[in-house]
Amino acid sequence: xxxxxxxxxxxxxxxxxxxxxxxxxxxxxxxxxxxxxxxxxxxxxxxxxxxxxxxxxxxxxxxxxxxxxxxxxxxxxxxxxxxxxxxxxxxxxxxxxxxxxxxxxxxxxxxxxxxxxxxxxxxxxxxxxxxxxxxxxxxxxxxxxxxxxxxxxxxxxxxxxxxxxxxxxxxxxxxxxxxxxxxxxxxxxxxxxxxxxxxxxxxxxxxxxxxxxxxxxxxxxxxxxxxxxxxxxxxxxxxxxxxxxxxxxxxxxxxxxxxxxxxxxxxxxxxxxxxxxxxxxxxxxxxxxxxxxxxxxxxxxxxxxxxxxxxxxxxxxxxxxxxxxxxxxxxxxxxxxxxxxxxxxxxxxxxxxxxxxxx
Numbered sequence: 001x002x003x004x005x006x007x008x009x010x011x012x013x014x015x016x017x018x019x020x021x022x023x024x025x026x027x028x029x030x031x032x033x034x035x036x037x038x039x040x041x042x043x044x045x046x047x048x049x050x051x052x053x054x055x056x057x058x059x060x061x062x063x064x065x066x067x068x069x070x071x072x073x074x075x076x077x078x079x080x081x082x083x084x085x086x087x088x089x090x091x092x093x094x095x096x097x098x099x100x101x102x103x104x105x106x107x108x109x110x111x112x113x114x115x116x117x118x119x120x121x122x123x124x125x126x127x128x129x130x131x132x133x134x135x136x137x138x139x140x141x142x143x144x145x146x147x148x149x150x151x152x153x154x155x156x157x158x159x160x161x162x163x164x165x166x167x168x169x170x171x172x173x174x175x176x177x178x179x180x181x182x183x184x185x186x187x188x189x190x191x192x193x194x195x196x197x198x199x200x201x202x203x204x205x206x207x208x209x210x211x212x213x214x215x216x217x218x219x220x221x222x223x224x225x226x227x228x229x230x231x232x233x234x235x236x237x238x239x240x241x242x243x244x245x246x247x248x249x250x251x252x253x254x255x256x257x258x259x260x261x262x263x264x265x266x267x268x269x270x271x272x273x274x275x276x277x278x279x280x281x282x283x284x285x286x287x288x289x290x291x292x293x294x295x296x297x298x299x300x301x302x303x304x305x306x307x308x309x310x311x312x313x314x315x316x317x318x319x320x321x322x323x324x325x326x327x328x329x330x331x332x333x334x335x336x337x338x339x340x341x342x343x344x345x346x347x348x349x350x351x352x353x354x355x356x357x358x359x
Contacts, residue, residue, distance in 0.1 A: 080336020
């Protein structure tokens with residue numbers, strides 16, 4: 001089966017082509033048109049601006065994906081498309097494009113939940129891979145952590161889930177972005193914080209909200225507020241007693257180290273909460289595997305700490321490769337295939353964008 005997948009949930013226009021047979025998957029192409037530079041001007045995604053960029057990129061990115069896969073559009077057997085959750089204007093571009101193609105080609109279409117795709121993103125390999133058998137992986141605990149979502153799921157089997165916890169306010173990625181903005185760092189904030197944290201130390205004891213709560217929910221708005229108050233109440237530099245060039249250089253160096261320590265401390269607080277909550281869930285539900293997906297899964301400290309904690313508990317650990325952590329269509333195609341092999345297609349009249357769609 002040849003599957004063409006489309007993803008436009010936020011600010012990445014993506015398309016991919018997968019060739020499937022049984023448990024064997026071959027990723028023929030995966031193309032992404034990023035809007036990072038466009039949204040860096042406003043330090044965040046403006047939905048209407050994102051949608052216009054999707055309109056400009058959607059056909060060229062599909063064309064490029066088919067070309068790189070060496071596949072003609074008429075050879076495609078099924079379409080998979082993200083219909084939610086996400087930004088409604090962005091989702092409409094991908095959903096309507098996929099519906100038009102499915103109608104014109106007279107092929108089945110699968111509506112894919114974006115978060116569900118992140119759950120399975122750790123299984124994506126390039127260029128080919130084989131889906132593992134159920135008893136080797138499941139039950140698993142999946143941590144999906146991105147700019148807009150921070151959730152923990154119990155994955156009982158392929159396409160069988162139970163949500164264990166979610167963020168009650170800001171997602172971890174939002175906390176990274178907002179902290180970066182407070183520190184004057186560029187957008188997107190997550191990679192900027194991670195890079196700066198390498199030259200600092202986690203010496204500031206920022207709060208770990210809900211860490212000791214008897215549930216698997218998260219809350220990161222209080223951490224962001226703690227950073228705001230810390231910046232307000234603490235000065236990065238001692239008074240300058242002389243105005244020589246060496247004195248000014250010393251102040252700049254101290255100011256840079258102060259920011260790096262804040263970045264390292266914020267990152268440590270976020271990672272600490274994510275890791276301990278996830279491992280608590282694996283213990284309660286006797287999981288065999290920890291799955292890590294979503295944009296923040298690319299954070300080096302999170303990957304290392306969660307892998308070490310998992311292995312210490314003798315639990316398998318699978319994280320999405322960096323190129324499949326952020327939004328992409330390859331993971332959409334994988335989930336589309338999981339539904340297609342069960343013949344669970346979506347009727348065209350029911351295909352519509354669902355901005356708040358929850359698993």
